[in-house]
Amino acid sequence: MNFIDNPGKLRGFEKNIKVEKVSRRSILKGLGITGGFVLAAPVMSRQAFAYETGAGKMPHGVVVDPRVFVAIAPDGTVSIVAHRSEMGTGVRTSLPLIVAEEMEADWSRVKVQQAHGDEVKFGNQDTDGSRSTRHYLIPMRQIGASARTMLEQAAAKRWRVPATEVKAVNHEVVHSASGRKLGFGELAADAAKESVPAIEGLKLKDPRDFRYLGKGQVGIVDLHDITTGKARYGADVRLPGMKYAVIARPPVTGGKLTSFDPESALKVPGVEKVMEVRGWPWPSKFQPLGGVAVIARNTGAAIKGRDALKLVWDDGPNGKYESVAYRKELEEASRKPGLVLRQEGDADAALKGADKVIVGEYYVPHLAHVSMETPVAVADVKGDKAEIWAPVQSPGGTREDVAKTLGIPEANVTVNVTLLGGGFGRKSKCDFALEAALLSKELGAPVKVQWTREDDIHNGFLHTVSVERIEAGLDKSGKVIAWRHRSVAPSIASTFAAGTVHQAPFEIGMGLVDMPFEIANISCENPEAAAHTRIGWFRSVSNIPRAFAVQSMVGEIAQATGRDQKQMLLELIGSPRIVKPAVKDLWNYGEPLDSYPIDTARLSKVVELVAEKGEWGRQVPKGHGLGIAVHRSFVSYIATIVEVAVDEKGKLAVPRVDTAIDCGTYVNPERIASQIEGAVIMGLSLAKYGEITFKDGKVQQKNFDDFQVVRMDESPIVTNVYIVPPGPDTPPSGVGEPGVPPFAPALINAIFAATGKRIRSLPIGKQLEA
Amino acid sequence: MIKVKINGQEQSWDGDPDLPLLWFLRDEAGLTGTKYGCGQALCGACTVIVDKEAVRACITSVNDVAGREVTTIEGLHPNGDHPVQKAWRQVNVPQCGFCQAGQIMQAAALLMDNPKPSHDQIREAMAGNICRCGCYQRIENAVHLASTGV
Numbered sequence: 054m055n056f057i058d059n060p061g062k063l064r065g066f067e068k069n070i071k072v073e074k075v076s077r078r079s080i081l082k083g084l085g086i087t088g089g090f091v092l093a094a095p096v097m098s099r100q101a102f103a104y105e106t107g108a109g110k111m112p113h114g115v116v117v118d119p120r121v122f123v124a125i126a127p128d129g130t131v132s133i134v135a136h137r138s139e140m141g142t143g144v145r146t147s148l149p150l151i152v153a154e155e156m157e158a159d160w161s162r163v164k165v166q167q168a169h170g171d172e173v174k175f176g177n178q179d180t181d182g183s184r185s186t187r188h189y190l191i192p193m194r195q196i197g198a199s200a201r202t203m204l205e206q207a208a209a210k211r212w213r214v215p216a217t218e219v220k221a222v223n224h225e226v227v228h229s230a231s232g233r234k235l236g237f238g239e240l241a242a243d244a245a246k247e248s249v250p251a252i253e254g255l256k257l258k259d260p261r262d263f264r265y266l267g268k269g270q271v272g273i274v275d276l277h278d279i280t281t282g283k284a285r286y287g288a289d290v291r292l293p294g295m296k297y298a299v300i301a302r303p304p305v306t307g308g309k310l311t312s313f314d315p316e317s318a319l320k321v322p323g324v325e326k327v328m329e330v331r332g333w334p335w336p337s338k339f340q341p342l343g344g345v346a347v348i349a350r351n352t353g354a355a356i357k358g359r360d361a362l363k364l365v366w367d368d369g370p371n372g373k374y375e376s377v378a379y380r381k382e383l384e385e386a387s388r389k390p391g392l393v394l395r396q397e398g399d400a401d402a403a404l405k406g407a408d409k410v411i412v413g414e415y416y417v418p419h420l421a422h423v424s425m426e427t428p429v430a431v432a433d434v435k436g437d438k439a440e441i442w443a444p445v446q447s448p449g450g451t452r453e454d455v456a457k458t459l460g461i462p463e464a465n466v467t468v469n470v471t472l473l474g475g476g477f478g479r480k481s482k483c484d485f486a487l488e489a490a491l492l493s494k495e496l497g498a499p500v501k502v503q504w505t506r507e508d509d510i511h512n513g514f515l516h517t518v519s520v521e522r523i524e525a526g527l528d529k530s531g532k533v534i535a536w537r538h539r540s541v542a543p544s545i546a547s548t549f550a551a552g553t554v555h556q557a558p559f560e561i562g563m564g565l566v567d568m569p570f571e572i573a574n575i576s577c578e579n580p581e582a583a584a585h586t587r588i589g590w591f592r593s594v595s596n597i598p599r600a601f602a603v604q605s606m607v608g609e610i611a612q613a614t615g616r617d618q619k620q621m622l623l624e625l626i627g628s629p630r631i632v633k634p635a636v637k638d639l640w641n642y643g644e645p646l647d648s649y650p651i652d653t654a655r656l657s658k659v660v661e662l663v664a665e666k667g668e669w670g671r672q673v674p675k676g677h678g679l680g681i682a683v684h685r686s687f688v689s690y691i692a693t694i695v696e697v698a699v700d701e702k703g704k705l706a707v708p709r710v711d712t713a714i715d716c717g718t719y720v721n722p723e724r725i726a727s728q729i730e731g732a733v734i735m736g737l738s739l740a741k742y743g744e745i746t747f748k749d750g751k752v753q754q755k756n757f758d759d760f761q762v763v764r765m766d767e768s769p770i771v772t773n774v775y776i777v778p779p780g781p782d783t784p785p786s787g788v789g790e791p792g793v794p795p796f797a798p799a800l801i802n803a804i805f806a807a808t809g810k811r812i813r814s815l816p817i818g819k820q821l822e823a
Numbered sequence: 824m825i826k827v828k829i830n831g832q833e834q835s836w837d838g839d840p841d842l843p844l845l846w847f848l849r850d851e852a853g854l855t856g857t858k859y860g861c862g863q864a865l866c867g868a869c870t871v872i873v874d875k876e877a878v879r880a881c882i883t884s885v886n887d888v889a890g891r892e893v894t895t896i897e898g899l900h901p902n903g904d905h906p907v908q909k910a911w912r913q914v915n916v917p918q919c920g921f922c923q924a925g926q927i928m929q930a931a932a933l934l935m936d937n938p939k940p941s942h943d944q945i946r947e948a949m950a951g952n953i954c955r956c957g958c959y960q961r962i963e964n965a966v967h968l969a970s971t972g973v
Contacts, residue, residue, distance in 0.1 A: 139919075140919050141917075141918030141919030141920070141956045142918070143918075272912065272915055273915070273917070275917075275920060276912050276915070276917065277903060277912065279917045279920035279923050279924075280903060280908045280911045280912055280917070280923065280927060281856070281896065281897070281899075281903035281908065282854075282855070282856020282857070282895065282896030282897045282924045283856070283897075284920055285855075286858075286921055288849075288855070288858065288859065289849075289855035291850075291853060291855070297850060321839075322838060322839040323838060323839060323842070350838075350850075351842070351846045351847070351849075351850035351851055352846045352849070352850055352859070353839075353842045353843050353845070353846030353847070353850070354838075354839065354842070354846075356862070357839075423955060424919070424921075424955055425858070425860050425866070425868055425919065425921040425922045425953065425954070425955045425956075426858070426860075426919075426921045427859070427860075472919070472920065472921075473919060474858070474919050474920070474921025474922075475919045475921060475955050475956060476919075477955075503859070505862055506860065506861045506862060506863070506866075723915060727915070727918055727958070727961070728918075730957060730958070730960055730961070731918055731956045731957035731958065732957070733957065734954075734956075734957025734959060735955075735957055756861050756862075756863050756865055757861050757863075757865035757866050757953060758863070758865055762953055762955060763957075763959075764950045764951075764952075764953060764959075765945075765946050765949045765950050765952070765954075765959040765962065765963065766946045766947055766949075766950040767950075768946075768957070768959040768960065769960070771960070772960055
């Protein structure tokens with residue numbers, strides 16, 4: 054079954070499809086919604102801001118309305134809505150902080166209120182693609198400025214003075230000529246009666262007057278609750294009469310249940326019921342796989358009951374998926390021409406005429422997200438109404454999919470967003486919420502569906518598996534004159550549409566066709582690859598294999614020509630310029646190229662900055678080595694230097710990591726640092742251990758013993774983060790994901806410097822022990 | 824009937840004595856601060872303190888703790904001001920926060936046993952607790968801070 058009914062609305066799956074500009078007001082009118090004045094376009098004030106973002110093209114666009122996002126209680130408590138999901142980036146703090154800054158609220162008197170899934174009301178809520186600050190810095194400032202203006206107008210009326218004479222300062226409005234002051238709480242009722250000012254006329258604060266933005270002095274709002282066990286994640290929701298369920302799902306993607314025997318499961322103490330769960334054929338976007346659910350009075354009993362089930366599966370068409378053979382297929386495909394995506398000059402001829410051709414075939418296997426909180430959801434379906442509590446990155450999409458799955462109107466579905474115990478793209482897919490909804494409907498009771506770690510690893514939406522083959526042609530002087538990059542990998546689009554063999558624009562735009570080097574002859578190609586499991590977004594997506602391949606190749610060229618890695622990198626980046634790849638409808642993370650060009654000056658600058666701060670070229674002890682890599686992703690620029698130490702047994706340690714990021718105008722540098730620190734750990738995990746393999750169609754790993762991630766005793770001793778100060782009006786860009794891609798190639802280049810061994814296949818595993 | 828003291832309160836259980844303590848705490852006693860991460864004692868998200876020892880609640884049965892004293896994150900300090908909790912906040916440790924209760928309980932147990940651990944001892948003692956967000960540098964710094972006075 055195919056669920057793509059409108060490709061323009063695919064979430065996080067932008068396809069350069071122009072969405073018709075419809076007045077938000079007319080949408081609201083069409084839906085019969087009254088009350089709550091929602092400001093129509095334009096979202097951005099062109100006079101005040103020199104840039105535009107792709108926010109308006111996301112499903113349901115942007116809503117700029119203080120009445121939706123801000124409420125003030127008579128005691129002065131300001132409630133600000135966080136409409137994005139918190140999975141560890143700090144967004145639940147950062148976005149409301151922007152509103153508080155602009156409205157002159159005192160942060161200690163602000164309460165953050167989590168929005169439920171309602172995109173007509175709040176605008177797009179998809180928390181993915183490293184987009185939240187990028188898309189919402191200006192709208193949140195405008196919301197804050199509107200609220201401030203309304204408070205000022207209310208005070209001016211009360212005092213019968215012109216509004217120009219009053220000013221909001223730190224939670225009160227003051228009339229300095231007379232020394233009068235009124236607190237926000239005292240003005241709240243009057244301010245609510247004021248009309249919402251037009252966006253065009255809003256006066257935004259001078260950034261020099263910022264108290265919170267760019268300072269990094271504010272802790273995350275959930276800090277106290279997290280450290281005391283009070284923070285509520287999806288797994289922590291408990292409802293009266295709630296049942297606990299775990300589900301046995303088909304072990305092979307596209308497989309089906311043949312038969313099952315519930316008898317021994319029903320004998321387990323605490324087990325109440327065993328029932329079949331509806332499944333959808335593959336591919337069907339995020340619809341459940343189906344299987345058998347064990348319902349119990351607690352999760353432990355449900356797990357024990359599931360262990361006792363006797364199950365017979367029909368593995369279906371993917372029952373032969375096998376990783377060693379599949380890798381060979383990808384490698385063979387990469388050695389033949391593929392669909393040409395970018396062609397400049399004549400790479401074929403230039404490679405034939407080159408003095409030297411360096412070939413690198415790089416492999417990155419499937420990866421699992423393994424967020425610490427496995428997928429989990431609670432549903433309470435009564436008649437034609439459904440209420441969901443779940444850690445979802447896409448509450449709006451979840452609402453749509455629950456409505457569709459149950460066959461009820463969207464308006465009858467409430468999606469409550471809990472904290473997410475990690476997301477990394479896994480929780481953009483709401484299959485677990487749909488399972489809970491289906492089960493609750495059948496049971497007529499609230500139910501929690503808990504995925505075990507084994508479920509998470511066996512039945513996820515994996516990072517793709519890819520071979521990236523690069524051929525670089527050098528002339529006699531060692532200058533790179535030709536570059537051919539073939540990328541072969543099953544596409545995320547295969548999870549949406551059967552028969553997909555080519556990568557989607559949003560995948561090829563991640564480090565393949567947007568390659569920024571100044572080379573005369575370029576060919577970027579995409580040979581075919583069919584998927585045999587569910588492929589999904591994983592933090593930084595296709596940038597992982599691309600940065601690994603491209604930046605390793607830079608190291609290989611430096612190695613072949615006896616040059617310094619950093620100098621080689623800067624030489625390839627070339628002159629300061631805006632790169633305009635010869636690509637039809639280049640996908641630029643959904644952003645207009647005018648605001649977010651591919652700027653080699655910024656790319657070189659992060660290389661120079663990290664080299665200076667990270668002391669590139671410093672003397673390191675024997676067995677140590679330095680490596681460098683740079684990558685533009687999510688319209689940010691990041692460079693990383695890794696110092697590695699490899700002992701005589703091939704055991705590696707990472708004494709020091711330095712990373713420089715240019716993410717434009719930023720809100721919370723303290724959270725940027727934490728995101729980069731975390732990205733380094735995730736990069737090290739995937740480089741050292743990350744590999745999901747298949748045999749007979751089944752994932753061979755099961756838990757943290759055979760799908761390992763980095764632990765504290767092997768984490769870098771120190772990670773330093775440097776943030777490039779933004780220029781005036783530099784648009785904000787991504788932070789959550791861009792830290793991941795440059796880490797692995799910087800590490801691999803460092804390992805070469807330390808040992809003379811060039812690793813082209815991830816994970817490193819035991820390769821250094823040989 | 825199994826009796827166990829949890830955060831100072833006597834609790835009883837007459838169900839399956841093999842039920843993992845984790846699910847007893849979360850689903851039966853309503854103490855959801857202790858988290859499920861792996862079910863195999865591989866990640867430490869479910870760490871609680873039994874008497875004075877850090878224990879993985881996912882592989883410990885209710886029967887195993889009969890007559891013993893269990894402390895969960897909810898009972899570590901009445902106001903949440905245990906030195907480890909305070910240090911955690913001062914260093915702004917968490918990202919998603921899901922593993923942090925287990926990390927904090929492990930760190931609290933470490934400091935009971937070794938009040939002044941070296942950096943290497945911290946890294947070794949905390950290696951059983953996975954943080955997928957990668958907060959390790961801050962966890963290490965927070966444990967160090969808690970050991971030197973917040």
